[in-house]
Each structure stands twice: as C-alpha cells, then as structure tokens.
Amino acid sequence: MKNQLQRYGVWKVADTWTPVLAKELETLGFGALWIGGSKDSELHVVEQLLQATENIVIATGIINVWSTDADIVGPAFHRIEQRFPGRFLLGIGAGHRESNQSVYDKPYTAVKHYLDRLDAGDVPSDRRVLAALGPDMVRLSGRRSLGAHPYLTIPEHTKKARDLLGPLPLLAPEQKVVLGSDPSITRAVGRAFVDDPYLQRVNYRNNLLSLGYSEDEMINGGSDRLIDDLVLQGTAARVAERLEGGHHAAGADHVAIQLLADGAPTVESYRELAQALGLRRAR
Secondary structure, eight states: TTTOOEEEEEEGEEEEEHHHHHHHHHHHHHEEEETBBOTTTTOHHHHHHHHSSOOOEESSSOOETTOOHHHHHHHHHHHHHSSSTTTTTEEEEEEOGOOOOOOOOOOHHHHHHHHHHHHTTTOOOGGGEEOOOOHHHHHHHHHHHSSEOSSSOHHHHHHHHHHHHHHHSEEEOEEEEEOOOOHHHHHHHHHHHHHHHHHGOOHHHHHHHTOOOOOOGGTTTTTTTHHHHHEEEHHHHHHHHHHHHIHHTTTTOOOEEEESSSSOOHHHHHHHHHHHTTOOOOO
C-alpha cells in the first residue's frame, strides 16, 4: 500500500468531504484522500468516498482512540475491505488531552491497547498508520503499523522521524498550504487555522518547542516565522518547490496536503496545485 499512496494526497476534515470532490481529486492525479477527525466507528464516510472513486486510496487521518470503538472499527474495516479490496488505510491516533479530560490517560498506552484490539480483530498491521509526533509514538508506528502520519510539522521533524523509523516504514506528514501572491493575506489565513486550536494544544506546543521554537513564538496567533514554517504559502509553483525540497527531501514518502483558504478551497485551486506538482491525470 505504501506505493499506492504515491507522492501527494489531500487532507480534509471529515465533514467537508463530498463524493463529487473525491472523484475530482482522483481525476487530478492525487494518490490518497485523508479524512481528518473521523469519530465514526462504522467508517461510513470512508465507504462513501470509496464508492465515489475507482482506484485512489482513502485513509483516515485519524480516527481517535477515545471516541471510536476498536471492536466496531475492526468489523467495519473488514466490511470495507470486502467491498473495496486494498484501497483503505486506517489512520489511528490519541487526539488531545484538552478534548478528552474525562478519559485521557497516557496516549502511548491507549494507542497500544487499541492496536491490541485491532490485532484481535485481524486488522492487518500494514493497513493502518499512526498519528505520531514524539519519538516513542514514531517508533511504535514503525513496529505496529505501516508507518507514521505526523500532523502540523516541518521538514526537520520529518528528518528526525525518518531517522527513527529507518528506511522502510511509511512516513506521510500532513502539510498546510495557502495559495496566493500577497503574504499578508496568505499568512492571515494560515494563522487563523494554526492558532485555534493547535497552538492551544499541549502536544503540538511541546513538539514545536522540541523543534526549536520558543514559547513567545506561540502566543498572539504565532510568530510570522512559525506560521510561515507551518503553512506553505505562495504560488502553486512556489509551493510545489517547497514541498519537494522540504518534506520529501527530508525523507517523506507521501505528503497529505491540507489546502486552506478564506472559505472553502476551490476545485480550480486543487487543479492548479496538481499541475504544479506534475501529477498525472487519471483516465
């Protein structure tokens, strides 16, 4: 499945996906569609997007171990696999302490237990991927799944993750992108998405601190340097250059692009980016 993902995919929050958009993005040549923040143990959105497309991989990015039931997810995986063999990648993660105060224990332990239950349900390890920021979770992703799907990171993190994983496991970071020629506008769009909620989340803040950013750079919406590092901005051609010279040069196999805009990103903006990336249109 690692090669099926190809070099680029599209990441969108679960409730913003439509079958029509999924089909269009497949036609444009993207290799995978990532469903962010899925809380549905039955994986209905996954099934809808698979039904609407022909060959593209559909991945969850991610289902939360606190808000989904592994004993339901397992049978749902097999139901989907029977209908659409070899096209679904199950992304799993522990979410945020702030969102799960009543149940939150240790993310690492919770994810291990969730994987144990998926193992008991015969969900293959090479058909799942883990949200991973810290080194322990990155290592776990290499041992117990196809690999790692880090969120809100920079190429320096990708380099560290690749060193921890070794050459074989999948490394598929998410990357935010804003297309436009006016930095004041693109930065404002990026800042709005990054500041709330991510700069308020302990796990992301700790990861950014480990990458050399200061506490001062994470207040008041984030420093310009931080926002510009976390959100690629500019023309489609410039963004394509930075994607190739950034995460891919640092060791990523696949980059899940989250296109941001003041409003919903247009199909034309995805088309422009696909062309700049040199993606081959599906027939």
